[in-house]
Amino acid sequence: MVLELLKYEEHKWIICVHLKMDIFWLGQQSGYTKFPCFICLWDSRAKDRHWIQKEWPVRESLNVGEKNIIYESLVERENIVFPPLHIKLGLMKQFVKALNTDSDCFKYLCEVFPGLMLEKLKADIFDGPQIRTLIKDQAFTQSMTDVEKNAWGAFVSVVWNFFGNRKSEDYKELVESLMECFHVLGCNMSIKMHFLNSHLELFPANMGDVSDEQGERFHQDIKVMEDRYQGRWDIHMMADYCWSIQRDCTERRYSRQSIKHKFVLE
Template structure:
């Protein structure tokens, strides 16, 4: 569910046709998937550009033809660092996305429908989710949604924000750095490799200690005071 409106993620038949959903008027715990009381005012929530980019790429890759030249090119490019399951799920980080956008060969490997959607993604990243907002950004978003619809992409929550809550994005979207977000994704990918992709509740604790060791604060073990009688 969306925290701004009553968007139904399971109503896939009307996702692309319905752009206006009933707005949320209250946040009562137990109603409309509200699990706990909000810590901040929902109107002050910031939608980070990095996560929007990750969501767009994820839906794009998942809708690609896995035996096509485009997906095989991605597999050849990132297959050494990403598993086949992650490639098919479209799980990428910021540097890999930028590398793909700078790749002159990748667009030529796509079919006509994939190429149209990829060009729309590049336009959104460069002219809306970055440091520059084009005057026709609303038209660019419409082109993206239409190309994703032709490609058969599912309407994710990130796409829903672009479709129904475009005015919620601040005008100075590019003034906020994604450095911390990208660093988290890169660091947590290292932790996942250490745990060989298996879930372990200790991973979160190890990641916190990993961050603490990188600070300038010196930590020393206190010696136990042993008294002898």
Template sequence: MNHDPAEWRLFIDSSKRSLKAILLHNGNKYSSVPVGHSVHLTENYENMKILLNAIKYSEYQWEICGDLKVVGILLGMQKGFTKYCCFLCLWDSRATKEHYVKTDWPVREHFLPGKKSISHEPLVLPEKIILPPLHIKLGLMKNFVKALNKDGQAFLYLRQEFPTLSDAKVKEGIFIGPQIKAMLKDEVFLTKMTPVESEAWNAFKTICENFLGNKKDPNYKELVSNLLSSY
């Protein structure tokens, strides 16, 4: 296919029953182009390797976007709740007392099998990975809801607004994009929060509108810093 690889990004999505790859134009000038799909290959390292070979990834070297599970597989990381589960830094999932307290973690410089939760050779270069804003938003929403007082008005209001969601999903903060969008517009939800909760929610809302949306505020670094402080 004749194209400039720098103008396109490869989106990979996987599940227990399928695997697909789609080329997305960076400026959305052109329609998306499906380049790979299988209802037999599941989400694992070997199948991801087959997919990349089939679409000749080594020849085009597109930037890649996908959820954290896909990113982990592409970079040869161990599955499950591992000690070093971040591909960007050596954030320690076991050091719970330092979460949201320690802000500077060592940068992950190497992807060596057998070390720092790496089990295979990376299939792509780490610098080719970009994270979709939606998945960042889903993660932030999840952390916000999990930190809510389960007997507080804000959490009870969430359960009331989403009666079809199971209690387990609400408690774990598992929401989809449209549901988060609806809550961001819900002014009543804000009135149900404590001052600490409302500060965190407003910071999250600001990030969604000025960094994870269609525009990026020139002052985005400060907005991110405020979000981390409020969380």
């Protein structure tokens, strides 16, 4: 119904959204599945092969009942674009999860973000502005060991030279260095890291041309609601969130009308 209202069949837009929505569009089974990649048959449970094997058998089709496909696809998978911001957040998640909770680096994170509970820090519940703050924080780098510093430096290099509007000529080498440093750090190969490791050629030429910032805005807004409801997710919290969006839209509309009216009077 949503796709019909958006007239997707008429426009066939490129889709850049949260990876969970990609799974929904393509009819894949959610959760920790054996074959989560919609491009190839990457085995998420074959951890002994993740850092060794880059090329996996191509997924020829998305047939219902095969390889964790449970519904018919709603969109063409050729129109799916990897979400750069979401993948960047996923890399940050793997970096933090690999840190020792007794290390100076992890303790520094607890000091910088005192509002985040220990469980959320372990799961790396971060957003874009927080990552940018850490990138600029020299004290954060100084709290790291050599192995952590190498992994963090490789991550920052990929952020600046691949995920933005400017893609450096040696971006492939930078991504390979990132994978190697994360492997040494002890990170697990997630589906987002798999996309970088095995499907780098499918990323857009200019990552700045696509954006999943609306999904990031949702994560930032919902944090405010979580604090207000003390981490309790229920229908009342979601209703409050929906009303806040409608209220903000109404205020912006009246604000634009007031500015236009003032301009006419002047």
